[in-house]
Amino acid sequence: MESLTNRKKIVSDKPMTWVEKLYLPAILKGMMVTLRHMLKRRKTVKYPEEIREFAPVYRGMHVLKRDEQGRENCTACGLCAVACPAEAITMTAAERTKDEKHLYREEKYASVYEINMLRCIFCGLCEEACPKEAIFLTDRLVPTQFERGEFIYGKDKLVESETARIDITKRQFTGKRTHV
Amino acid sequence: METFFWIDKLVLVVILFLISLGIAAYQTYFERKLAAWIQDRVGPDRAGPFGILQPIADGVKMFLKEDFTPSNADRWLFIIGPGIAMFTSLITSAIIPWGPDLHLFGRTISLQVAELNIGILFAFGVISIGVYGIMIGGWSSNNKYSLFGAIRASSQMISYELAMGISAITIIMISGSLDLREIVQSQAGMNWNIFYQPVAFVVFFICALAETNRAPFDLPECENELIGGYHTEYSSMKLGLFLFSEYVAMFVSSAIMAILFFGGYNFPGMDYFAESPNLLAVLGLSVFFLKIFLFIFVFMWIRWTIPRFRFDQLMHLGWKVLIPIALVNMLITGFVTAWSNGWF
Numbered sequence: 001m002e003s004l005t006n007r008k009k010i011v012s013d014k015p016m017t018w019v020e021k022l023y024l025p026a027i028l029k030g031m032m033v034t035l036r037h038m039l040k041r042r043k044t045v046k047y048p049e050e051i052r053e054f055a056p057v058y059r060g061m062h063v064l065k066r067d068e069q070g071r072e073n074c075t076a077c078g079l080c081a082v083a084c085p086a087e088a089i090t091m092t093a094a095e096r097t098k099d100e101k102h103l104y105r106e107e108k109y110a111s112v113y114e115i116n117m118l119r120c121i122f123c124g125l126c127e128e129a130c131p132k133e134a135i136f137l138t139d140r141l142v143p144t145q146f147e148r149g150e151f152i153y154g155k156d157k158l159v160e161s162e163t164a165r166i167d168i169t170k171r172q173f174t175g176k177r178t179h180v
Numbered sequence: 181m182e183t184f185f186w187i188d189k190l191v192l193v194v195i196l197f198l199i200s201l202g203i204a205a206y207q208t209y210f211e212r213k214l215a216a217w218i219q220d221r222v223g224p225d226r227a228g229p230f231g232i233l234q235p236i237a238d239g240v241k242m243f244l245k246e247d248f249t250p251s252n253a254d255r256w257l258f259i260i261g262p263g264i265a266m267f268t269s270l271i272t273s274a275i276i277p278w279g280p281d282l283h284l285f286g287r288t289i290s291l292q293v294a295e296l297n298i299g300i301l302f303a304f305g306v307i308s309i310g311v312y313g314i315m316i317g318g319w320s321s322n323n324k325y326s327l328f329g330a331i332r333a334s335s336q337m338i339s340y341e342l343a344m345g346i347s348a349i350t351i352i353m354i355s356g357s358l359d360l361r362e363i364v365q366s367q368a369g370m371n372w373n374i375f376y377q378p379v380a381f382v383v384f385f386i387c388a389l390a391e392t393n394r395a396p397f398d399l400p401e402c403e404n405e406l407i408g409g410y411h412t413e414y415s416s417m418k419l420g421l422f423l424f425s426e427y428v429a430m431f432v433s434s435a436i437m438a439i440l441f442f443g444g445y446n447f448p449g450m451d452y453f454a455e456s457p458n459l460l461a462v463l464g465l466s467v468f469f470l471k472i473f474l475f476i477f478v479f480m481w482i483r484w485t486i487p488r489f490r491f492d493q494l495m496h497l498g499w500k501v502l503i504p505i506a507l508v509n510m511l512i513t514g515f516v517t518a519w520s521n522g523w524f
Contacts, residue, residue, distance in 0.1 A: 024382075027486060034485045038217045046222065 056170040059122045059137040062115055062158055063166045067105050070162040073134035074113065075106035083129035088119035106132070113158060117142045117151040136168040188289050196273050196293065204427035205235035211480050218484045242420035250322060250413050257320035262414065262421035265313025269429040272306050275299040276435050277361040279445045279465035283457050291461065292361060299360035300352065303436060304345055307391060310429065311337045314393075317422065318410035329409025332399045332491060336390055339498040340397075344387035346506035347380040350513040351440045364444035369451075372443040379509045381441045383502050388437060390498070392429045395483035399491055434475035435468075442471050 019025060045052045054060075065073050076093035094111035096104045103109075127136050145151055160166045209224065209232065216223025224231035249258055274293040282289040296302050311334050318330020351373055352358060355366040367373055374381050390397040401409035411422045438444055445464030453460040489497070518524060 027482075031481060031485045034218045034481065037220055038214070040220055042216075042222050043220045044222045046225070 054139040058139040058171075059124050061117075061138055061140040061142045062120075062126070062153075063136050063138050063140075063168065064113065064155065064159040065134055065136060065166075065168070066160060066162060069102070069105075071103060071105040072109060072159060073105055073132045074110050075104075075108050075132050075134070076110035076113070077108075077131065079129040079131065080126035080135055083125040084120075085123060085125060086119045086121045088116045088121075089126060090114050090116075110155070113155050115153050115158065117153055118148065136166075136171060138166055138168055138171065140166075184287065189293055192291070192293050193274070196278075197270065200270055200273055200428050200431060201424070203431050204424050205239065207427045207430065207476060208238065208423075209235045210476075211483075214477070214480045215484050218481075239420070242417050245416040247416035247418065248413075252322040253413065254320040254322070257316050258413075259418070261313050261317025261320060262418045262425070263313070264316060265310065265425040266421045266428070268306050268310040268313060269425040269432060272303050272432045273435070275302050275360060276432070276439065277364055277444060279468060280457065280461045282461045291465065295361060296359070298358045300348060300358050300363070300440075303360075304341070304348070308337070308341055310391075313422075313425065314410045317414065321410075321413035323413050325406045325408070325412045326410050329399075329401060329406045329412070332406075333393065333410060336393075336397065336399060336494060336498070339495060340387040340390035340502070343383055343498065343502035343506045344391065346503065346510050347377075347383040347387070348440060350377050350380045350510050353510075353513050353517050360439055360444075364439055364446065367443035367446050369446060370443070370448040372441065372446070374441045377441065377509070377513070379505065380513075381437075383506045383509070384437065384440065386497075386502060388433045389479065389482065390494075392433055392479075393426060394430065394479055396486040396489050397494060398483075398488060399494060430476060430479055431472065434472045434479065437475055438468060438471040444468055444471075 067073055076091050078091060078093075081087075081089040081091060090112075091110045091114070092112040093108055096107050096109055100109075122137060124137050142151070212234070213223040213231075215221075224234040227233040227237045249255060275296050276292065278291040280291070282291060314333040314337075315330045318326040318328075318333070321327075351363065354373060354376060355363045357363055357366070389395075393401060399409075401411065406412070411419055414422060445468040447464070447467045450460065450464075453463060
């Protein structure tokens with residue numbers, strides 16, 4: 001049979017020759033292997049001092065974006081919740097009133113938007129499904145908690161603040177937005 | 181003169197004790213570092229710069245652990261076991277000639293605690309007592325794994341002592357003395373025994389690995405089958421003593437190998453320093469320690485390369501391979517020695 005890799009070795013149970021029975025050449029060969037590894041560079045990242053760089057398309061904690069005027073993009077259409085394979089997203093829609101025009105971009109908005117971070121598999125299908133460029137995955141990590149309930153992230157944790165915007169241009173930039 | 185003699189010896193004993201313990205402590209650190217390097221890791225690096233305070237942290241940890249004695253253990257033997265192991269591995273360093281004589285304060289100070297004329301016999305005697313520490317420790321714990329470990333240790337040590345002794349006999353035949361100092365002096369300069377007795381050296385080295393319970397002969401403690409073997413039931417500093425005695429034994433057996441086969445404190449070009457004996461003593465001492473460290477390095481290198489033997493393979497290697505090789509080697513050496521002395 002043709003071998004699938006170039007590492008295939010034919011194994012045989014022929015009796016060992018006298019030199020092989022000495023074992024010492026084989027042991028020396030093995031010790032040379034470990035000696036080579038001794039001189040190699042370490043593979044470890046010394047975590048608190050060094051932090052491994054994230055890939056530009058890393059899928060971490062979500063963000064709910066605002067537009068350039070600071071209005072929430074999300075219109076609570078529910079496509080992200082439908083797309084979510086882990087069923088981690090739930091939301092409640094509400095109608096925007098006249099004096100809320102500076103808060104929400106569309107006439108409909110999400111009064112409650114929750115992602116269960118324990119269910120989420122960080123596949124990124126929600127941001128693919130979103131027609132309003134409202135939800136994105138970022139290179140931030142979901143911090144650890146002691147209680148399961150604390151992993152259900154509401155709008156307080158998901159929506160970006162107007163002053164400290166979250167940059168997602170590395171991850172996705174369609175050119176539609178004029179701001180990050 | 182007599183009082184000075186005792187003061188010299190006392191100072192030397194204290195220094196040797198501290199050096200043995202210090203080296204054993206840093207062997208644990210170096211072992212972990214070396215294992216890390218071989219496995220492309222970093223190793224301990226949190227305690228102090230490069231983690232050099234790690235052995236101290238380990239020692240403090242050992243002292244602070246609960247000292248537990250199993251309810252069915254034989255209490256006195258349980259306490260004596262690690263003591264014997266530590267004592268026997270430390271006491272061998274008394275007969276080792278660490279360097280040429282020092283000349284200080286108008287006196288000649290020998291860098292050897294006990295100048296025994298049967299030094300090598302003493303060393304072998306003490307090494308064979310060393311098995312008692314492990315045997316007593318394993319038996320008194322009243323635990324089947326400990327007992328298995330102890331039985332394995334004693335059978336392994338007894339079978340490897342034979343081949344070890346026989347290969348040491350060839351060295352005795354060559355140098356014509358049982359005194360370690362005379363054995364070292366017979367290898368002056370570069371006239372080392374390894375060039376005459378390579379086979380005896382290989383046998384001796386393999387047996388030394390088995391005697392110190394180092395991998396690939398670490399069956400007595402084998403973590404994955406016997407959960408630590410003879411020291412399964414030990415905790416706190418009693419466990420520390422057992423682990424420590426292994427490292428001290430490694431240090432001492434490296435020293436003995438350096439003496440028997442690699443000329444002890446001898447190095448090529450010693451004659452240039454004949455004018456200044458103190459410089460010679462310091463140089464000889466450092467060369468000797470360099471050889472010891474090289475052996476320790478090889479010990480560790482082997483440990484992190486070769487997997488453990490199976491027990492029947494171990495016995496097969498000891499009785500059917502090493503002892504015949506050592507015997508034949510001894511016979512040939514005997515004939516050659518007799519021939520060159522004109523006894524035929």
